[in-house]
Amino acid sequence: MTGARTDALIVGAGAAGSLYAARLAAAGKSVLVLEAGPAWKNEDLVSSLIWARRLRWGGPPVASGGDNPLGVGFNTGWGLGGAALHHYGTWPRLMPSDFTMKSDHGQGLDWPIGYDDLRPFYDRVQEEVGISGDADEEVWRPAGAAYPLPPLEQFAQARLVSAGFEKLGMKTAPSPMAILSRPYKGRDACIYDGWCDAGCPIGALANPLVTYQAAARKAGARFVTGTYVTRLIQGSNKGEVAGVEYIDGDGAAQRAEADVVILAASTIGNPAILLNSTGEGWDGGAANSSGLVGRYVMGHSIAAVYGFFDDVETQNYLGVSGAQRTNQDHYDKTSLGGGAFGSLQWQIGPATKPNDLLGVAMAKANLFGEDLTRFMDRAVHHMAVMFGFGEGLPVRENRVELTDAKGPGGTKLARVVHGFPAPSMKLWEKASELGVRVMDAAGAADPWSGPPASAHLMGGTIMGSDSETSVTDSYGRCHDVANLFVAGPGLFPTGGAMNPNFTNHAVSLRGVEHLIGNWPK
């Protein structure tokens, strides 16, 4: 049991949920956060990519299909901190052009707001959380305050690959990282051991435990773990939500009621809860008069590019799991030509441990036996790597939907269906070719690129200006249900080529401040 009715009930204690909890509690609201997973603490963040797998979604299974299935198992989290507990902290802003894709190009979607609406929130979040980078060096960066911290240290592989970009007349800059290059607000600085994927127990990387969750607890928000929310409870009419049903730690069905409900249960969890909610006038789920709940799910394609520098120790095991440097010369959505459409962002020199999905051994998954042994001996000291993040064009067919498989509390389990449209696949192809050219120019031996992969989960509960073409308004308030909010990258109508969490924070801050100022009657 979670006790008395609260002002606000938040589903999910990840990135967005923690920020909402901190601000609402600080504004004097009583706040209950229901989180499906365990109560992780910093001590649980053991430096091992094997043990790190416990941090991924461990609740009711989610199926994944389509021509380019999104890696649900890899790209999700659970428990306090959510995916952001073990995310890599690469925090670029979206570009102004990301907000006007449909107006500019006649395809995809527009946001109902522009970059200028979000800019002040980006600036405030980066000050609160601490971002390391060099705003001047990032010549592509839109207007905004300089970063509060200098860039992170750079290691050999980043310098080597950057030389390739320069040879081709392109530019690189330190990646903007939500990882502290210096001690900041009581948190320690990064020690560059490259274990970010396993979570950062010293709190140098901005995981929610050390940022907004800590603030939320101080302000009185209550977090209850092991509580899996199954559906929303309708209020006195279809335009109102009364609370949620959930399964508690003993497996019993429970209810929690609140004046306002905020779904912050991830890009997959939010539509799953909405679609599983039934009530008078909630045909096809809650807040779904548009039929768009679950639609326009997006991911970024990844062009993984590698090369050997046999005379140099590339130090590829050091640094951070995200990136050391970035290049965004092909951010213009049509700049790669040849039928490719979408923005491209390079992330240069991520720390690469020998095992795991993004590890050295996977860089040539076709090798086995003695060939693999020889490859490993060479690669762990001499390989360099970079990832090209390509924009996935938002299309309606990409979706989170319910299957016939039964989940807890009489719900149906979710499935994600995703395929990159042809122009997005072309973008991945062009990025892979370009990447190999860069490695070659850098003087790498035997450069190669990997098979298509993807990262990040966005869309599915898109914001927009009306209830026919979107699920929520620009603050995340559901058009159909006045006291129901959605938070997270699921709100994004487009995802650019940028890692989503900085924008997630900026959108959440804008949303929660609006909610506090316009509390539903």
Place this chain on the structure above:
Amino acid sequence: MPSASRPASDRRTVLAGGAAGLLLFTLGGCDKLMTAREAREQGADFRNLTAQETRTLEAFGEVLVPGATEAGIAHFVDANLVRPHADCLLTIRYLDVPPPYGAFYAAGLKALDDLARASAGKGFADLDGAGAADLVRPMLAGQMSGWNGPPAPLLYLAVRSDAADLVYGTPDAFERLGLPYVAHIEPPTTW
């Protein structure tokens, strides 16, 4: 429902062993926390895999990543298959195969064994090195005629990753590769 309903105290026990790089095995009727390598050396019982599956898994792991058998791949996989999905440490979690994973390993190892018998008249574990490599080579591309099991690329990637975890992903392995482990929170014992 998968372990969201398990009380936190149970989970803490698992995590305490996990931090030490240990898994729970049964030896002489008693439960004991050991590394996968120790469990193999001491002949700990298997809880999920059959004797046939164990032989095939060790042979397959060894073909993919030399050293996997001694590192205890069969015990590593077995111990994780009896854990609830949320506590499973295997890469298969990342491959979007629906849990429980035991059925996937059983069907996949059987398919590999059946294919070996159909093409060479003996089980996979009894093939010589070249014969085993010939069978394994087309797996990642999924170009397997006569394959009757879960997608061969997924089985290849799952078992290759399990083997790579043990042979390349532990503090011992880093030392062998000449890499500093530089842990924030070091697993107190090796595997």
